[in-house]
Amino acid sequence: MAGTTEAAPPAESKQPQVNLIGLSKKDYGGLKSTLCIGCGHDLITARIIDACYNLGVRPENVAKLSGIGCSSKTPAYFLNRSHGFNSVHGRMPAIATGVQMANKNLKMIAVSGDGDSANIGMGHFVHVMRRNLNLLYIVENNGVYGLTKGQFSATADKGSKQKSGNVNPNEPIDLCEMAYMLGCGFVARLFAGNSKQMTSVIEAAIAYKGLAFLDIISPCVTFNNHEGSTKSFAYAKGNEEPLHDIGFVPAYDPTYMEMDHGEEREITLSDGSHITLKALSKDFDPSDRVAAGNQIMEAKHSKKILTGLIYVNPKSELLMDQMQVIDTPLSLLTEKETRPAESVLKQIMDDLA
Amino acid sequence: MAGTTEAAPPAESKQPQVNLIGLSKKDYGGLKSTLCIGCGHDLITARIIDACYNLGVRPENVAKLSGIGCSSKTPAYFLNRSHGFNSVHGRMPAIATGVQMANKNLKMIAVSGDGDSANIGMGHFVHVMRRNLNLLYIVENNGVYGLTKGQFSATADKGSKQKSGNVNPNEPIDLCEMAYMLGCGFVARLFAGNSKQMTSVIEAAIAYKGLAFLDIISPCVTFNNHEGSTKSFAYAKGNEEPLHDIGFVPAYDPTYMEMDHGEEREITLSDGSHITLKALSKDFDPSDRVAAGNQIMEAKHSKKILTGLIYVNPKSELLMDQMQVIDTPLSLLTEKETRPAESVLKQIMDDLA
């Protein structure tokens, strides 16, 4: 169920279908995923591949970035022809800033987790939202630390019970609200099971010249399964007790949930929990900043998960342009371009004498 | 002009006036301030002393905490009879959490700067707002890094020009908005020059059982003085040029600005800049969460600085109570109270055999 193969278009003829720039879907693929079967993250991977293929993105012009976590592993599973950097836990936003400084012409696709961005990386998350990089920043949000086996993250639901029995007393941090508040120019929330909406918003986000933040609800099928969790597996109870084995990971099918604009639906996730998704309506204008703010507030009060493109600022200047950085990537500047003349040094020396 | 002496009540008789618990104002004093003459931080120090004196706080029951910066030095200038900990840059919220774990009965008064809390400490700031400690958390907000000589912090105004000539392209981070959003139970914004309002809100904050966050606008008289800064000194221009000396710090009088409830006033700070303060009206109900949110949004849109108590949640459970921590401070538990019986170990060993 690796992202690379799952969504391949039906091979009608023997010649592979190609996109605008003559590449086939395969050219956008990555290595085989090593995530759990049914993990929401793999669905997102597949949609990133689709979106890049559909848009005719040149993979050589993309840099893939991530922190550490199951989600952060995924850049290895798409765009093999792009340089990738799986860095350290929580610091991806800083790495991305540096990459952009070195090469302002790169499009960056970054994948992070809720633990990576909302816990250890919160400081960097906040600050990168204020820097308009040419960056698609995806948080694959499952409310837990998947890779370290299920501790709650800062986006976990209030009232959830931890394995240890602790009840999570905190409201979840809403990363979209934060991004919006901090001036990010493109803010959307998506659900990993809704592929149509995902593909179109990811396409828009890649096409956007600026920092596009996507908070994608991506259920962890393995670690929201202890009793008392608001996302506990319905059947992992009572006479199903043998499943409570150390280190046993049952396999689930991913939940699909295609929704139309404006639609609101309560769904049951593969893990038995209920959430209410509300897709933004077609006539909602995401470029109206005040309206966007109101939508976020409203959804929060009514405990609904608003999906779709919440806010977009169509006219935002990229940080590197604000900083008047030369168009040639700094990485490619030659000695001639970066070493002032001998006379300059002489002048400076004379001034100091 | 050190905070300790500035606001001492006129000595009418020879016997010093005392408060509820029989202490004089002097008992709440600290060492002489070493901040610049006219620094807003000293005004806040004086109000902390007033508030503690007025409330009859027992200094021995207070722990003073801070990070690093001019603002973070101030705990040395009040409450000499309280333990103080001037820790490392940006990490005070973590230290405070630990102090509270060790001794849930302590009231903590913490002072931080905008650089300390909104830059390096942003991650900790966000997370401590979600932990209901018995903590008064003050940010002495001047938009700059005072102690390292005037670099802009994340609360600096958009459009400000740095010494280097860079224009600050970012919206300032609004720490009150953040605190509110993250579920903090007591959120207020104050102005260091308005002592009446400051004293009363600080008193309320100290009396509050929970985390009270105060963002106090506290002008740095020394480092908002370069040309092009929106807070540049009016007279540090043209024929006043000799003042541009390396390392010369002119002395200013602090700006006082007492305001009534509901009043709105544009004022000129000692540094020549203009800001509009708007004191919340008397009939505003800070316990109405939605109303508070609307006030924050409105003020933001109209570019006014709202002062006063913006939001209070009168019924919030302290983190240590949520965690069912015993009433005796953990620091004072004896061996008997913290070492399970021998039989317990035997049982555990038997289970592992």
Added chain:
Amino acid sequence: MTTATAAPPQNTTKVVNDFSFSIATANGSGSQTANMVLLRGLFKMGIPVSGKNMFPSNIQGLPTWFTIRVNKDGWIGRATTPDIIVCMNPESAVEDVENARKGAVLIYDDSLGLSKMRPDCIHYPVPFKKLVVDACPDLKLRKLVINMLYVGVCSALFNISEESLVAALESQLKTKPKAVLANKPAIQLGRKWALENIKKVDAFSCEPLNKTSNKIIIEGNAATALGLMFNGCTAVAWYPITPSSSLCESLEDYMRDYRVNPDGKRTFAVVQAEDEIAACGMITGAGWAGARAFTSTSGPGVSLMNEMIGLGYFAEIPFVICNVARTGPSTGLPTRTMQGDIISVIYASHGDTKHVAVFPSNPKEAFEMAGIALDLAEQLQTPVFINSDLDLGMNYWMSDRFDYPTGPIKRGKVLHKEDLEKLKGQWARYKDVDGDGIGYRTLPGTDHPNAAYFTRGTGHTEQATYSEKATDWKKNMDRLTRKFNTAKTLVPKPVIENKGSTIGLLYFGTTDSSVREAASILEQQHGVRIDLCRLRAFPFSKEVEDFLDKHAVVYVCEMNRDAQMAMVIRAELPNAATKIRSILHYDGLPLTAGVVVSEFLAQHKNEPHSTAVAQQLSQATSAVGSKGRD
């Protein structure tokens, strides 16, 4: 049905209670319970065992190997190459078989098509997939239960008592009687099938012994957690990171069971922090305010805590950090082991800093040293490290039972209200009253007007006031040196095994069993006697110095590339520098005795001392006198 295929030279000499298994499965497939039943079944027969899990940094699907070593002599270090390989994972099966040693026993599902490979091995194909249908009516459970079949097969083949296995199953799944019911038939069926269908041609078998009667099986992380719980640990802050997470998780579990008062109130507080810096900050705050404060982490966390550790050192705050080391640098191999953070821990943070550290070798020491570390931190008013590693922390160790701590908890020099009254409020936080470099402190909340002092990471006087004066700075730093010297006298002494040799071997931590096994091999098979010194702490106590002094050559054995402990020894004890040789191992797997033996022999041969040493050796025993292990 099937019997062993194309026979390799059949083993005639029986090998009893001295062999090892490697069980290859896929991560997340639920084999852990089966492996534990096998391990514990052997243990219940009285045979010394150890279980080491080589798992991937992934949650589901990647290959994982569980190795069990059965050793009648009690050597529980990693075995070099497994004698018996159980291949349950199609993904790795071919490679597993390819890498098998000549003559190894291969047990695998007969559908894997491995029978043509490696005619030099002993093949026992088993129709696991077919058998599980009979063993488990519940379809959903089959993927799990299939693992219990190989336990049954092994029971039959290697004479592992069915009773012990069932008892092990029951204690393993104590709180889940239904799970016991589901799994038991699989053991029985596997055993039955093997008895009926496999013709045993290998040499390996088990016989009951009585060498585990006073022992337990436990992971080091749980042992450390118990040590903390029984020694007054009150404040815990942590951030998840493999392989340390299970330490704070089991600590919280234990405390919720045994550190709650009848009224439901807890005598502890545990906070999951937003990151490692915060976790360390929290225990700094807690230690300052008087809690017995603790965090656990691994290499990357130690790196992040660097600044805070320096604050702890300089502001003299007691707290304990357990570094459960994994393979580094950087994110490295999160599920592999290493002793690679020696320098990173001992000299953590900028400026002149040296930290106290203890090095447990086994669960019992992990238990004891947890208490010792908490005591040292408060006695010395400084951060103290427990240096564990993944091997100790997450693997299953046979260990002596833990002794209930009898000594008093040591809280160090704290002045309470009454003390201050006696002193009439005259005291100075950083004054070296006793000449040991350690001042007296008060706790926030102490109800005396002179109790308060101001703590800071900046320069300060004895009275804890801010100072930039050159003389104040130097005086304070020199006092900290004095404190460090005091630490030398308080930390656990090394364990020395003295056979009167002029050759020493110094080591620490989880290499204990492998090193001692190697020493015994060297003595018995190569005629080289070696004295052993197992370091248990930094700074080095006098006994360590003496050991280095008294030996002509000292091999330092450690699991890292740069010989970090040897570097520290040379840095701290210059006189020993030229006599030190290094035996290094750094591929992420635990050390084996074999590596020590071959590395030692290779270097010893070229050693100019070698001949001289050999000569000395022959006379040494009586002359130097054998002190035995002290």
Added chain:
Amino acid sequence: MTTATAAPPQNTTKVVNDFSFSIATANGSGSQTANMVLLRGLFKMGIPVSGKNMFPSNIQGLPTWFTIRVNKDGWIGRATTPDIIVCMNPESAVEDVENARKGAVLIYDDSLGLSKMRPDCIHYPVPFKKLVVDACPDLKLRKLVINMLYVGVCSALFNISEESLVAALESQLKTKPKAVLANKPAIQLGRKWALENIKKVDAFSCEPLNKTSNKIIIEGNAATALGLMFNGCTAVAWYPITPSSSLCESLEDYMRDYRVNPDGKRTFAVVQAEDEIAACGMITGAGWAGARAFTSTSGPGVSLMNEMIGLGYFAEIPFVICNVARTGPSTGLPTRTMQGDIISVIYASHGDTKHVAVFPSNPKEAFEMAGIALDLAEQLQTPVFINSDLDLGMNYWMSDRFDYPTGPIKRGKVLHKEDLEKLKGQWARYKDVDGDGIGYRTLPGTDHPNAAYFTRGTGHTEQATYSEKATDWKKNMDRLTRKFNTAKTLVPKPVIENKGSTIGLLYFGTTDSSVREAASILEQQHGVRIDLCRLRAFPFSKEVEDFLDKHAVVYVCEMNRDAQMAMVIRAELPNAATKIRSILHYDGLPLTAGVVVSEFLAQHKNEPHSTAVAQQLSQATSAVGSKGRD
């Protein structure tokens, strides 16, 4: 008016061009310009000078001392005790006078009431407060201008050319003609008053020399900034911290002047990060993507960057960190100096890591080593440190003029599109093609379908794919060791001054002038000749090893408590361990020659080698041969 009070024994022998000032003022009072005018005025007279600022970690009001050393022989290390003290700060005046050496010259405001103190000193009270009224009609400016009065007074007393001072004032305030106009009268008035009213009884005076003609005066931070600008640095991320902030600030200033194209586009990017971890993360990203990336910080920042540095080491990312060290541990003394982060830098991060570092001794080297560090980082594909300190970074150094770099900028092994085409896309990121441990890399954005590779801090193969295999891990780590050995051949060699002695003295960084001054004192006044080795880099090149080999005793002189560089030498070069002695200084102030001399003599006396050494010494010169300074 007043003349010198109650005469102390008057000095009769004239002391020309060899004395030192200490000017005590309050921080933020604007004395910096006056002090710089004094310094530069002396410099313009052709006399070697140095200016060191001892300022508090505060913005306004606390005492600050500026010391100026005037030395005809060019020794510009810190002078032990000042000969002339200008007391402008009422807060510290009494203490300043109390601490004066016997016979020192004291210049102070006559209202301070110091005249009764220290009859053993030479007193020159001056009515500064009255004079400033005449000197400066503008009331607001008087607080500033008062400082220029002492410049005038000193001009008269010590024969400092008025012309030079005025020229200095003009170059100091080049862009502020009005400020020049306001200050000039004060110099003149101060001078006039002193000439008319003070009877000079001290011995100190200046005479023009010609020893500064090819020199400049500059702070080390500005020098490093210039080196970066002239050597293709393109990406800079930083977080403010004393004493490093002025490095990136002046770097940005310079680049905005000289690295902007005619169309206003910049050939650089500078970002002020949210913290040090982010600053280091940014240059990691930038270095990975092909920029010449740089940050500066100080001790606490290095501690915070630890994890990221490990990523850089292991994922092999080029970037440069300049650590402008201050006094630590912890926040320590932010405005004092130290060489205290040696271990923290060289072994930064968990796991097996060793980092390349260079140690500039003066501004010219700071300039050159900035380029060398950028080159080394890209050649070796690894983080490289520049180890500077507050003394170098923030003080005013007389330095040789910098030479325009002629060599090509070295970008290391990068495969571009054309290279990949030639290779037909066949390449492996971490393959050691050339046997030097360094692989080839490609930059993101390279337009070739095989250009991409995946970078990670976890275990990986030559092809940069994820691997947990023991053999892959070890192989990769061993290659990194090979790379480290390559580094030994590329880093700057030590500067060795060989006089044929058997005693060596090894040192590095800002102690240069004091150490060489001490060596000359030891030779001239104590008859002990010493060979000098000034380390300029880690890892140690062969020349360093040879120096250690060839000397019987080697003193290692450094500014920290723990003898950190000596520890590193013992750790890395065991054979040298026993011959190392340490000369340490760690009170936050720069080293003086006096400390080196007395420390050396104290130890040398007790040295068993001492006599032997002395004997050897007498014959050595001809035998060993004097290679001079190379």
